Amino acid sequence: MKNSRTLAKPKAEQTKRRAFPREARLKESDPLLRDRFLHTLRGASTMPERGGDAAIARLGVHRIPIPLPFPQAGGPVNVIAVEEEGGGIALFDTGIGGVDAEAVLRSGLAAIGSDLGEVRRIFVTHGHVDHYGQASRVREVSGAPVYVHARDRRKLLSPVHWIADRELYEEFLRRCGVPAASVREILEVAAYQEHLGGRLEEPLGELAEGQQLSFARCDATLLEMPGHTPGLVCALLSTRGGAGGPLAVLLANDHILEHVSPNPLLEILRDGSRFRALPTYLESAARARALELDWVVPGHGACFVDHRRVIDGLEGFYARRQEKILSLIPAGGATPVELVLSLFPRATGLDTYLVIGEILGNLDLLEADSRVGAIERHGELRYFRR
Numbered sequence: 001m002k003n004s005r006t007l008a009k010p011k012a013e014q015t016k017r018r019a020f021p022r023e024a025r026l027k028e029s030d031p032l033l034r035d036r037f038l039h040t041l042r043g044a045s046t047m048p049e050r051g052g053d054a055a056i057a058r059l060g061v062h063r064i065p066i067p068l069p070f071p072q073a074g075g076p077v078n079v080i081a082v083e084e085e086g087g088g089i090a091l092f093d094t095g096i097g098g099v100d101a102e103a104v105l106r107s108g109l110a111a112i113g114s115d116l117g118e119v120r121r122i123f124v125t126h127g128h129v130d131h132y133g134q135a136s137r138v139r140e141v142s143g144a145p146v147y148v149h150a151r152d153r154r155k156l157l158s159p160v161h162w163i164a165d166r167e168l169y170e171e172f173l174r175r176c177g178v179p180a181a182s183v184r185e186i187l188e189v190a191a192y193q194e195h196l197g198g199r200l201e202e203p204l205g206e207l208a209e210g211q212q213l214s215f216a217r218c219d220a221t222l223l224e225m226p227g228h229t230p231g232l233v234c235a236l237l238s239t240r241g242g243a244g245g246p247l248a249v250l251l252a253n254d255h256i257l258e259h260v261s262p263n264p265l266l267e268i269l270r271d272g273s274r275f276r277a278l279p280t281y282l283e284s285a286a287r288a289r290a291l292e293l294d295w296v297v298p299g300h301g302a303c304f305v306d307h308r309r310v311i312d313g314l315e316g317f318y319a320r321r322q323e324k325i326l327s328l329i330p331a332g333g334a335t336p337v338e339l340v341l342s343l344f345p346r347a348t349g350l351d352t353y354l355v356i357g358e359i360l361g362n363l364d365l366l367e368a369d370s371r372v373g374a375i376e377r378h379g380e381l382r383y384f385r386r
């Protein structure tokens, strides 16, 4: 994609683009942009299975991929079923809502001799609808309690936080230079998440750093790994005796994906501040890098080994992105939305939302290195090179 255009996007062109029906806009927009909805694809989204599923089966852990109705997630989402002591199954994530996903989950559980009614505990690793969308249905069928980290809790409840916090998002997007019509479009699409999964009611149990869980054939320690979302939690599983020697497995969900960058989506916290997603993510990635692991079970795609190679690749990806963004800031500075259009001249209102979080994240890192500075003037946020 070329980035040689000037920053200012003609107003007429923006208006024309917004006149398309949403479906047409999604089809028409750049596939690279669409891939950013939840994650940024960095390579093939489907990888051959390399023995990970057999290895984790020793721990009583089974991966059930659930297809998603949108390609942007980087392939089917993995539900992880773990055999419980005394019978039954625990689930890490449930897949997206809807009857099609429920049917796939039911047949995946049947293949390991279980059933939706046998679910004893539901652990939601983070508040993205492809991971929790089926949770209300599974709870309804099984009566199992649902657990989630406090910082992602509101995302599971009704109404979706986008609707509840609409004014905070509106205000922040305006400060970034997003035109009012695009702000409306972004909020409409974000609120559509309400339809991709059943909303949950209280009570929800809580997941937190250091919690110990025990299962039929393994133990788990929960690790907070904020970044992809503020309340993302990974589970570090280890064997409990048995044949075949010790095995360390990380249920990483979307914290580390082999070929997909976890897109740091824009998130405004309840106090109106912006979650510093990317710097926080990189700290959590460094924490994961230090773990000794035999297998990583990701939220999308097959199990993989050598997580350090994947994390090093990600760090390189973001470092190159920062250089690119820096090179696009003109002498007079740029608003975040001008940088979005500079990187992706065909970006629509929705695309703007998908990209702006990543741009802001990289600007945060550049700012921390004193390579850019931000000034707010007349209610508009503008970044300058230092």
Ligand SMILES: [Zn+2]
Pocket: 038, 126, 128, 228, 254
């Ligand atoms: Zn996610």
Ligand SMILES: [Zn+2]
Pocket: 038, 073, 077, 128, 130, 131, 254, 299, 300
């Ligand atoms: Zn995901």
